[in-house]
Amino acid sequence: MDAWVLLLAATLNAGTVLAIAALGLLINEKAGIVNLGAEGMMLCAAIAGFAAVVHTGSDWLGFAAGMGAGALLAAIFGVLVIWLNTNQYATGLALSLFGAGFSAFAGIAYVQEKLPERPHFFIPGLADIPVLGPALFRQHPMVYFAMALVAWLVWFLYRSRSGLVLRGVGESPESAHALGYPVRRIRLAAVIAGGALCGLAGAYISVVYTPLWVEGMVAGKGWIALALTTFATWRPARVLLGAYLFGGVTMLQFHLQGIGVEVPSQFLTMLPYLATVAVLALISRNPAWIRANMPASLGKPFYPGS
Amino acid sequence: MFRLEPRPESSRFWSVASPLLALAITVVIGVLLFLALGKDPARGLQVFFWEPIRSSYALGELMVKATPLLVIALGLAVCFRSNVWNIGAEGQFVIGAVFAGGVALLADKDTGRWIVPAILLAGVIGGMLWASIAAVLRDRFNASEILVTLMLVYVAEQLLNYLVYGPWKDPAGYNFPQTKTFEAVTQIPRLMAGSRVSIGLVIALVGAALLWVFLFRTRAGFAQQVGGLAPAAARYAGFSSLWTAFLASGGAAGLAGALEVAGPIGQLTPYVPAGYGFAAIIVAFVGRLHPVGMVFSAVLMSMFYIGGELAQSRLGLPKSLTGVFQGLLLFTLLACDTLIAYRIRWRREAAAAGAR
Numbered sequence: 001m002d003a004w005v006l007l008l009a010a011t012l013n014a015g016t017v018l019a020i021a022a023l024g025l026l027i028n029e030k031a032g033i034v035n036l037g038a039e040g041m042m043l044c045a046a047i048a049g050f051a052a053v054v055h056t057g058s059d060w061l062g063f064a065a066g067m068g069a070g071a072l073l074a075a076i077f078g079v080l081v082i083w084l085n086t087n088q089y090a091t092g093l094a095l096s097l098f099g100a101g102f103s104a105f106a107g108i109a110y111v112q113e114k115l116p117e118r119p120h121f122f123i124p125g126l127a128d129i130p131v132l133g134p135a136l137f138r139q140h141p142m143v144y145f146a147m148a149l150v151a152w153l154v155w156f157l158y159r160s161r162s163g164l165v166l167r168g169v170g171e172s173p174e175s176a177h178a179l180g181y182p183v184r185r186i187r188l189a190a191v192i193a194g195g196a197l198c199g200l201a202g203a204y205i206s207v208v209y210t211p212l213w214v215e216g217m218v219a220g221k222g223w224i225a226l227a228l229t230t231f232a233t234w235r236p237a238r239v240l241l242g243a244y245l246f247g248g249v250t251m252l253q254f255h256l257q258g259i260g261v262e263v264p265s266q267f268l269t270m271l272p273y274l275a276t277v278a279v280l281a282l283i284s285r286n287p288a289w290i291r292a293n294m295p296a297s298l299g300k301p302f303y304p305g306s
Numbered sequence: 307m308f309r310l311e312p313r314p315e316s317s318r319f320w321s322v323a324s325p326l327l328a329l330a331i332t333v334v335i336g337v338l339l340f341l342a343l344g345k346d347p348a349r350g351l352q353v354f355f356w357e358p359i360r361s362s363y364a365l366g367e368l369m370v371k372a373t374p375l376l377v378i379a380l381g382l383a384v385c386f387r388s389n390v391w392n393i394g395a396e397g398q399f400v401i402g403a404v405f406a407g408g409v410a411l412l413a414d415k416d417t418g419r420w421i422v423p424a425i426l427l428a429g430v431i432g433g434m435l436w437a438s439i440a441a442v443l444r445d446r447f448n449a450s451e452i453l454v455t456l457m458l459v460y461v462a463e464q465l466l467n468y469l470v471y472g473p474w475k476d477p478a479g480y481n482f483p484q485t486k487t488f489e490a491v492t493q494i495p496r497l498m499a500g501s502r503v504s505i506g507l508v509i510a511l512v513g514a515a516l517l518w519v520f521l522f523r524t525r526a527g528f529a530q531q532v533g534g535l536a537p538a539a540a541r542y543a544g545f546s547s548l549w550t551a552f553l554a555s556g557g558a559a560g561l562a563g564a565l566e567v568a569g570p571i572g573q574l575t576p577y578v579p580a581g582y583g584f585a586a587i588i589v590a591f592v593g594r595l596h597p598v599g600m601v602f603s604a605v606l607m608s609m610f611y612i613g614g615e616l617a618q619s620r621l622g623l624p625k626s627l628t629g630v631f632q633g634l635l636l637f638t639l640l641a642c643d644t645l646i647a648y649r650i651r652w653r654r655e656a657a658a659a660g661a662r
Contacts, residue, residue, distance in 0.1 A: 036452065040633075080637075084644040085310065089391055089452065090591065094636040097584055101629020108624040215626070220460050227453045266468035273457040277439075280454060281447040290448075303310065 007248075007255045008135040012143050015240075015247025017201050017209055019146040021225035022232070022239045023153055024197025028074075029229055030157065031190035032170040032297040036092025037077055039222030040099020041195050042202030045069045047107040049203025050213045054113050062207045063142075063200055070199020071192050073099065078191035082184045085301050096222070104215040115211045140208050142200075146240070149197075153236040166190060170295030173302035183302060198222065220273060227276045231283050234293040242279075249275045310648035320645040325592050325603070328639035335634055345621055353620055354613030354631075364612075366501035370570060371611050373503075374399075374562040376510040376604035378586035380517050381558025383595040387521070388547035389534035392440065394455025395559040396583025397462035398433040402560025403567045404466055405432030407485060407574040410492040410567065411474065417491050425492060425568045426561060433560015434553050436462060441552035451552075463579055470574050484575040494569040506565040510604075513558070514597040521597070526550075559583060581629070585611075588636045607632065 021038060028035055035041075049066035053059055077095050080086045126137040157163040166186060168176045173183045205221070206213055224246055232238035253268035284290060333351070340350040358368045378395050385392045392398075406429035413421050439458060443449040467483070476486040494504040520527040533540040533547030540547065562582065567574060589607050593600030614628030644650075 076637075080641055083310075084641055085648070086640040086644060091637075091640050093393060093587065094633060094640055097588065098630070098633025098637055101626055101631075101633045104626035105624050105630050108626065220457070223453060223456050227450075227457075230450065230453075264468050264472055266464040266471070270461045270464045273460040277443070277449070277454050277457050277461075281443045281449040284449040285447045287448065 003255065003258065005131055005135045007251055009139065010251040010254070011244060011248040012136070012139055013209065013247070014250045015244035016140075016143045016146045017204055017221055018225050018228060018246055019240050019243035020142070020149065020204065021198045021201035021222060022228040022243055023146070023149055023236060024070075024194040024201070025225055026153070026194075026229050026232075026234060026236060026239055027166075027197070028187075028190045028194035029234065029298060030170045030295055031166050031187045032173060032295050032300065032302070033078070033081065033187055033191050033194075034088050034092065034226075034299045035074065035077060035095070035191060035194060036089055036226065037073065037095025037099065037222075038092075038198050038226055039218055039220065040096035040103075041070045041073045041198045042205070042218045042222045043099045043103035043216070044073060044106075045199035045202030046206035046218060047103045047110065047213055048199075050107075050113070050115070050206040051110055053115055053207050054110065057116055059119070059207055063203050066199040066203025066207075067196040068199065070202060071196040074191050074195020074198070075188070077195070078188040081301070082187050082191070085303055088299050088301070100216065107213050107215060110213045111215075113213065115207070118208075118211055140204075142204055142208065146243075150236050150240045157236065167295070170297055173297050177302075177304050183304065187302075198225070201225070224272060224276050227280055230290070231279050233283070233289055234295065246272055246275065307653045308650050309653065310644065311651050312648055313646075316646050320642075321594060324642040324645060325594070325599075325639055327645075328592070328635060328642045329606070331638045331642070332631060332635045335638075336631060339630075343623065345623065349621060350617065353616040354609060357616050358609045358612040363501065366503045368605060368608050368612060369503045369507050372604040372608035373506040373510050374566055374582045375586050375589050375607050376600060377506070377513060377562040377565065378555075378559045378583060379589040379593065379600045379604060380510070380513050380597065381555035382586055382590040383517065383593075383597070383600060384521075384530065385551040385555040386590060387531045387534050387595050388551045389537070390444075390548060390551040390555075391452045392437065392455050392552060392555045393452055393587060394440065394457075394459045394583070395555060395586055396579055396581065397455065397459035398436045398556040398559035399563040399566075399583045400459075400462040400466050400579050401436040402429035402433035402563030403574065403578050404462075404469065404563075405429055405560065406564030407474075407488075407567050410488040411485060413489040413492050415489070417489065419491060421492050422494060422568070425494075426564050429560040429562075429564025430557045431560065433556040433558070433563065435556075436560070437552040437556020441549055444552075445548055459579075459583070463576075466574065466578060467576055470576055474574065476573075485573050487573045488568065492568050493572070494565055502570055504565070504569050506569060509561070509565070511601070514601055518597040559586075585632055588632050591636060592639055610635075 021042060025035060025038055045066035048069035049062040052065035053062035073095060077091055080091050081088050121138065121140055123137040127133045157167060165181055169183050169186045177183045202218060205218060228239055228242045231242045250272045253271055256268055257265060336350065337347040340347040358364050378399065382395060406425045409425045409428040436458060440451050440454045443454050444451045470485060471483045474485045476484055494506055497503045497505060530547045530550055567578060571578060585607050589600055589603045593603035610628050610631050614625045617623040617627050618625040
């Protein structure tokens with residue numbers, strides 16, 4: 001029983017990383033831009049956030065530093081793909097490769113560093129409910145932030161005027177341009193927002209999830225987050241569900257080891273990656289599903305007046 | 307501000323000049339970085355661009371690292387030219403190394419030299435098999451090859467780890483996660499005494515020549531690239547470039563893996579994946595996906611590797627400097643490539659043109 005409660009709690013925690021990053025990527029994909037640099041942005045944000053906490057002692061400044069790092073890298077990416085018309089896939093890949101190299105370089109001084117005592121959070125009253133309390137109400141505030149972010153994003157995308165414009169830019173940049181909207185600036189804003197959220201997710205990894213810095217510690221979570229937007233067919237609520245599902249798969253490996261399942265650990269470590277491949281194949285199989293909510297201009301460049 | 311004016315025809319000048327400009331910008335940023343770190347930039351430039359070519363031994367080491375980069379990039383060029391985004395060459399490299407290592411472990415004292423071609427063939431097959439997974443999922447399920455190939459890198463690394471921590475671990479290896487050192491007979495033949503350069507370099511250069519013939523002198527090579535330039539036209543003509551692209555890139559990456567484990571490494575360890583599969587993507591782009599261009603960019607990228615190692619031992623900087631410069635180079639290259647298709651018009655000039 002206790003083991004399952006712990007698994008549920010850990011699943012929400014692991015899912016939060018993926019959810020925040022994937023929701024950020026969803027915002028820029030809704031505006032028509034694919035940013036394959038998620039992994040690189042998260043790595044740079046992870047070291048920026050970790051370093052900020054080491055020097056200031058404040059987790060919140062760490063999150064802010066991570067968001068700043070993610071936003072800055074995303075802005076560079078955005079200017080390249082939106083104003084210089086570079087290929088989105090290649091530029092995102094460049095960002096991921098650069099981010100991996102730069103974070104390893106910048107992080108070398110922090111490999112042995114330790115963070116101050118990690119705080120514990122709980123919601124008074126609710127945290128004492130048996131089973132539910134430990135599973136749901138003793139989480140880091142960021143876990144609840146991810147849930148709130150989904151609710152806000154659903155409202156923003158489907159109920160607000162700005163959200164409508166954002167989706168319009170992603171569906172048909174030509175029409176949005178003809179209506180007088182500054183397509184490129186809107187896209188840049190969406191890319192920066194996506195980068196900031198990826199950065200927040202990256203900082204959450206190094207500050208809360210596994211509070212230390214190791215080279216390459218994001219371990220593919222940026223790529224899994226990218227797969228999640230496809231898996232969720234670009235619907236925010238499904239992104240959150242998918243994130244918890246993958247969070248669960250990630251945690252299952254530790255759980256299975258805990259209850260003594262005789263499988264070599266390397267095969268358990270493969271699980272999240274194999275699950276991503278399997279799920280991508282199943283979802284992509286039906287083109288109608290994909291097309292229903294996919295932003296029509298996704299990945300295609302738009303240059304006004306050309 | 308500026309605006310971009312599409313050129314009527316893409317600029318031949320800039321398609322050659324852009325990588326050089328990108329390299330120049332990367333060097334400038336590198337100099338600034340050395341200054342910011344309080345290191346003498348002249349020493350920095352020296353370890354990256356002079357030390358690797360200073361002696362015949364250094365040149366040999368430069369070629370040793372350039373070989374796998376070039377071999378992988380040749381395959382990726384076929385892939386990227388047909389608009390297939392296989393970015394998981396690193397995984398195909400690892401599985402190629404695993405297959406080659408499996409064959410190499412079969413050798414004993416009485417084994418003949420025939421084992422070397424068998425090792426190379428096993429590497430090619432391993433890489434092709436690994437790439438085929440992504441090809442099937444793309445072909446039958448329409449799954450994004452970008453994400454699938456990338457995910458399979460992590461899976462491949464875990465498979466390698468499983469083997470070297472488990473069934474293939476050297477019983478006499480003091481419990482280190484590694485296989486036994488391969489028999490001497492499995493060693494890829496070297497070109498000359500006193501240098502680690504092997505026939506791998508010859509294979510890579512012959513491969514570059516063959517790629518040139520394939521791309522620019524055969525109908526199949528033409529069909530392959532039509533798939534990338536005009537997918538609709540390719541479908542109409544009945545060309546299918548997907549499988550060729552995956553098999554070429556996977557096979558090349560697997561071959562590189564075999565050349566590495568049966569060459570400089572000599573056993574399987576968790577450190578077989580050294581990032582060559584990712585660096586080769588940069589080699590392919592910087593070399594313009596052209597066989598001759600990629601020979602030069604593979605040497606350049608190899609300089610970055612050796613420069614990073616020297617920066618660590620001579621200047622006390624982390625080796626990961628290599629990754630920073632590699633990423634920067636690709637970034638600046640993509641920005642500079644804008645000049646191939648567009649002319650930059652500064653706003654003032656454009657306004658004047660509008661008033662006329």
